Amino acid sequence: MTTSTPKPTVATVWLDGCSGCHMSLMDLDERLITLAGLVEVLHSPVVDQKQFPQQVDVTLVEGAVSSEEDLHKALIIRARSKLVVALGDCAVTGNVPAMRNYFDRSDLFARAYVENAQEPPTPAERQVALPVVGVPPLRPHATALHEVIKVDMFLPGCPPPADAIWYVLTEILAGRTPATTTVSGFGR
């Protein structure tokens, strides 16, 4: 297929989520082939390109903003994307990742790496048991994407059904604003 104008570019990003929204995207099934003809997917967990591209038309973001790395990525996404879509409940509300927000971070670490450790560390080993090298610092709260950057469109759902993702993508490509709550909602 030859086109005179370049195809719109799309990126998808996976922050603090379970990848379920990307699984739902994969559930587009044969429509993925149609989609590949309509857009250029520049960056995604299913694409090799590791760096976020310099400019993208539409970026779908799955997951809450939980770590400093998530925040860093979110700011880059915003700066380089024309349209940012919060994909699924974690990006829209914080959802399950935000359930840790009722607890203090030190209590969380103690629970995960000390109390529930297979071989609980001795008090002397306690500090060593906590992961600090090679992992991004956890922010005090996991938050919805729109609490850190401007989000242009919200598609709630846990996960949003494939049909809802297809509807939103095709509406955007047609230059229309999708009515997202007609096809998905919190928790559904």
Add this chain to the structure above:
Amino acid sequence: MNTFTDVEIESITLRIDDKDVSCRKGETVLQVARENGIDIPTLCYMEGLTVWGGCRLCMVEIAGFPKLQAACATVCTEGMNISTNSPRLENYRRIIVELLLAERNHVCSVCVSNGHCELQAMAIKLGIDHVRFAYRFPHLDVDNSHDRMRMDHNRCILCSRCVRVCAEIEGAHTKDIKGRGVLAAIIHDLDQNWGESETCTSCGKCVNICPTGALTHRGTAVGEMTKKTMFLPYLTLMREAQP
């Protein structure tokens, strides 16, 4: 003594959303609207229980009134001209539901009432795709002390339907509300564990009337908690039929 035929039934005529309607004296705007197929959203209102007027979702515009009025608590008067839907009302209703979602910890995806929740359904109905207010993430308790039922304060919207059904229909008045504002919470007896309550009859009416997953049966998993509310109109009818 008056017999039924001697009683003069006073009829009132009014306009709701440009529709001429009539009703009996004493009926509320909400009742008359619903009798005429006009939908006004509510969360705390429950036919058969006393009017609470707490959720403020049923606010309507009445010509000549500078302030919005709660349809559930406003008795119709002759010649009223009521508007139940306008961009202003829609905006306020959306704000109310968003504030409810931000106030406590409503995580639909892992809730036993997912798919059967009046708050979730209301959010979808009002076209809420995200919450514009900062979530509070309060640390709230789950009362697991009752052997058959559970109270999860994270999911409570303080509609007080459980308090009213317990006091007015079951006659136990085990539940009530303590505190004010964001510190308000449902309590049992003198703020004891539910399982230790001496007045609770374990009838389960509160569970079935709760609009969210705050009151549930134990042993339900995500999306499994369906509520049965038909007992209320039935019991109300029985009560009214008594001489």
